[in-house]
Amino acid sequence: MSEGTGAVRDRSPDGRIGVIALDGVPEIRPGDDLTALLVAALRATPGVMPLAPDDVLVVTQKIVSKAEGAIVDLTAIEPRPEVIDFAKRWDRDPRQLEVVLREARRVVRMDHGVLITETSHGFICANGGVDASNMGPSSGTVVTLLPADPDASAARIRAGVLAALGVDLPVVVSDSFGRPWRWGIVDVAIGVSGMLPLDDMRGKPDADGRIMHSTVRATADEIATAAELALGKTSRRPAAIVRGANPTRGEGRIADALMPREFDLFR
Amino acid sequence: MSEGTGAVRDRSPDGRIGVIALDGVPEIRPGDDLTALLVAALRATPGVMPLAPDDVLVVTQKIVSKAEGAIVDLTAIEPRPEVIDFAKRWDRDPRQLEVVLREARRVVRMDHGVLITETSHGFICANGGVDASNMGPSSGTVVTLLPADPDASAARIRAGVLAALGVDLPVVVSDSFGRPWRWGIVDVAIGVSGMLPLDDMRGKPDADGRIMHSTVRATADEIATAAELALGKTSRRPAAIVRGANPTRGEGRIADALMPREFDLFR
Secondary structure (H helix, E strand, O other), X not given: OOOOOOOOOOOOOOOEEEEEEOOOOOOOOOOOOHHHHHHXXXXXXXXXXXXXXXXXXXXXXXXXXXXXXXXXEHHHOOOOHHXXXXXXXXXXXXXXXXHHHXXXXXXXXXXXXXXXXXXXXXXXXXXXXXXXXXXXXXXXXXXXOOOOOHHHHHHHHHHHHHHHHOOOOOEEEEEEEEEOOEEEEEEEEEEEEOEOOOEEXXXXXXXXXXXXXXXXXXXXXXXXXXXXXXXXXXXXXXXXXXXXXXXXXXOOOHHHHEOOHHHOOOO | OXXXXXXXXXXXXXXXXXEEEOOOOOOOOOOOOHHHHHHHHHHHOOOOOOOOOOEEEEEEHHHHHHHHOOEEEHHHOOOOHHHHHHHHXXXXXXXXXXXXXXXXXXXXXXXXXXXXXXXOOOOEEEHHHOEEXXXXXXXXXXXXXXXXXXXXXXXXXXXXXXXXXXXXXXXXXXXXXXXXXXXXXXXXXXEEEOEOOOEEOOOOEOOOOOEOOOOEEOHHHHHHHHHHHHHOOOOOOOEEEEEOOOOOEOOOOHHHHEOXXXXXXXX
C-alpha cells in the first residue's frame, strides 16, 4: 500500500453524509470534454456550490468510458469458435463475449453464460466490465469497455475541476460489480484521485481506547456505493457529490485496494 | 427470492440521499431495551423527526448482539487442541477461535491466522462475525456473536418504533465484512425488516428504454454501507437514519440476498 500524505481521521466527525446526484449531465459521446460538462453540472445542481472541503465527486464508469472513446461496435467483432458455442448455449451475444476475452488478463470462470475475468487493471468482474453502452436507442451493438487507466481518468477530472473552480476535489470513478456469496450488484471504486482508497485504522484507538488490529475501511468503495443510492439506474444521473465522508487526502491509487492473490484467503 | 409487496421503483427520485448518525445511544448492556434507546435517539437527534416516508433505520450488529445477550466471556471457554496450535502460531486468542468454530456451520478457510467460516445464517465471513465487544475498557475477554436471527432482531426494532412513533420504519441490521479480491471492510446488511434486501430491476426499462437483463441491486447492503460512512469507527455512533434511498417496501428476509452455492460462479 502507498503511504499517502494525509493522517487517518475519524470519518464524518458530525455524523452526517449527504449525496447529491448532479443534474444536467447530457448524453456523453466520444471526444466530449467530460470535465467541462461535469463542472457545468456542479454549477447547475442546487446545493452543490460552494464545494465543501470534504466533498468527493463520484463519476460512473460509463460516461468516463464514452468520453474517452473506450467503446467497441460489435458489428466489427469476429468471435472465436469456442465463444460462439458458449454464447449459443447460453443465449449470449458471442461478439460481446469475444470483447470480454480480449480485455481479459485471465479467465476466472466461464460457465452458465457468465464470463468472469480478471481485467488488465486487476479487477475481477463479470463480463470484464464490458457493458451495453446505453448510447441512445439505436446503439444496440455498441459496448463500453473499462477506461484504460481509471486513476488517470479520475486525475484528469480532478485537474480540470481544480482549474475551473479552484477546488482540489477528490474524484472516484465507480462501477457496478457483482460479488461472491450474495445476490445483487453494488457500486465500487475502479479509480481514485486525490484520496486514499483505504483508511487504515490499525494502531488507532477505538471508542474504548482499545487499539484496533484489523480495521481497514474501504472508504472509496463505500463512497462509490453511497453515490449509487442517489444515482438510481433508470434516471440519467451519472455523477454525484458525496459530502461529509472525510476521506484521507493523498495520492492514492486503486491498485492499493486490490488484494494480491497470495493474501486473499477468501479465494 | 420472496416476492415482496412493493413495486420496484427508481431509487431516490430526487437524487438526494442523507445519512444522519443518531446521537445519544448509550453503551448497551445485555437486557437493555434497545428499541426504547433507539427511539429516544431518533427523538434526540436534530433533523431526524419527523421521519420521512423513505427513511431506513440502520443499526449495527454490535449493539443488537449486546442487547440480546449474544456475548461470550472467553474466560469460560476451553479451546480444542488444534485451535491452540493454530492460535499460538499466528498470535491469536485460542478461546476466540474456539467460539468462532462453535458458531460455524462450515469452515471455509483456516490459514495465516484468519478463520473464515459460514455461519448458521449462511454468511461467509472472517472470524464468523465474532468480535471484540467494546464493552468498556475492562471488557477485554468478552466477545460478541452475531444475533441468532438478525431479521427477527430488525423486526422487533421495527415493531417497537411503530408502537412508539406510529411510523413503519424499515430496519437494517448491519455488520462489517471483508471481501475477496479487495482490501478493506465495508458494512453490509445481515438482517432486514420492512423492506426487500434486493431491488430486482430485470425486465424494467433503463434510461434508453432498453430492457435490463441482469440488474439486481443489493439495496440493503448499499444502505448499510452508506450508513457506515456517517457512523465512523472511533465515535460512539452505532445507528443511523438513511433518508432518500427509497427501498422497495415488503417483508424481505436477508436469506433472499444470499446466493446458494450452486449459483455462485465467483467461487
